[in-house]
Amino acid sequence: MQSSEAVVVPRAVETTRWLAVGSLLGLIVLGLAWELWLAPLRPGGSLWAVKVLPLCLPLPGLLKRRMYTYRWTSLLVWFYFLEGAVRATSERGPAVPLAILEVLLSLVLFAACALHVRIRLRNAKP
Template identity: 65%
Template sequence: MTQDASSARAADPTTQRMQALALAMTGGLIVLGVAWELWLAPTGSGTLALKVLPLVLCLAGLLRHRLYTYRWLSLLVWFYFTEGVVRATTESGMSQVLAIAEIALTLGLFAACTMYIRWRLRQGRLLNA
C-alpha cells in the first residue's frame, strides 16, 4: 500500500478541510476560466478556454490526496495569478472584475495547497517518530 493510499483512508479533519478548499478553488478557477473566455468577456474564438486544462488534470490527484499533485499545483497556480494581475491592470470593465476574481481564487488555492502539504508532512513526521 502506498503512503498516499494509507493517508487518504485515514485523513484527519484538517486534511479534509484543506482538500475541500483546494477542490473548491480549483473548480472555481476552472468555471471562471471557461465562462470568462466563452461567455462573460470573450477575447477571441474561445480557444483561450483551453488554459484550464491543466487544472482539470489536477482534479483526480486532489481527490486521491496525492501529495505530488498538491505540490505541482502550488507552482502551477502562479501562471493563473500572473494572468490575473496582467489582465486586472491592462483591461477594464467585466474583464477587470473577472481578473480580480482570478487573483483571489489563485491566492486561496495556493494557501490551501500550502497548508495541505505542511499538514501532511507534519502528520508523516509524527507517525514516523
C-alpha cells in the first residue's frame, strides 16, 4: 500500500543527520590524510590508516536515517575521541592540531547522533 502523502521530516532531524554525516566524513578524511601524508609515523605513510575502516560502516545507515546506526555510532566515536585526546597530549609537532581536530569532530559526531535519536524519539507517534 502506497501513501499519497509525502513524509515530512523535521528540520532538526535533517540538520542533525547532515552534521553526523559531515563529521563522520571529516573523521574519515582526517584519519587517512593524517596517517598517509600529513604526519605519518613512517615516511611514505603508515599502516595505521586502516583505523578509518570502522568509520566507513555507519555511513549508509546514517544516510538512510536508521535509528540503530545512530545509536551505535554514538558509542563507536568515543574510540576516536580517546585517540585524539591521547595524541594531543602526548605527541609534538603537526600531530597536535590534527589530534585536536579529531577530538572536535568526534564531539560533533557524538552530539549530532545523540540529538538525532532524541529528536526522533520525542517526535515519534505513540
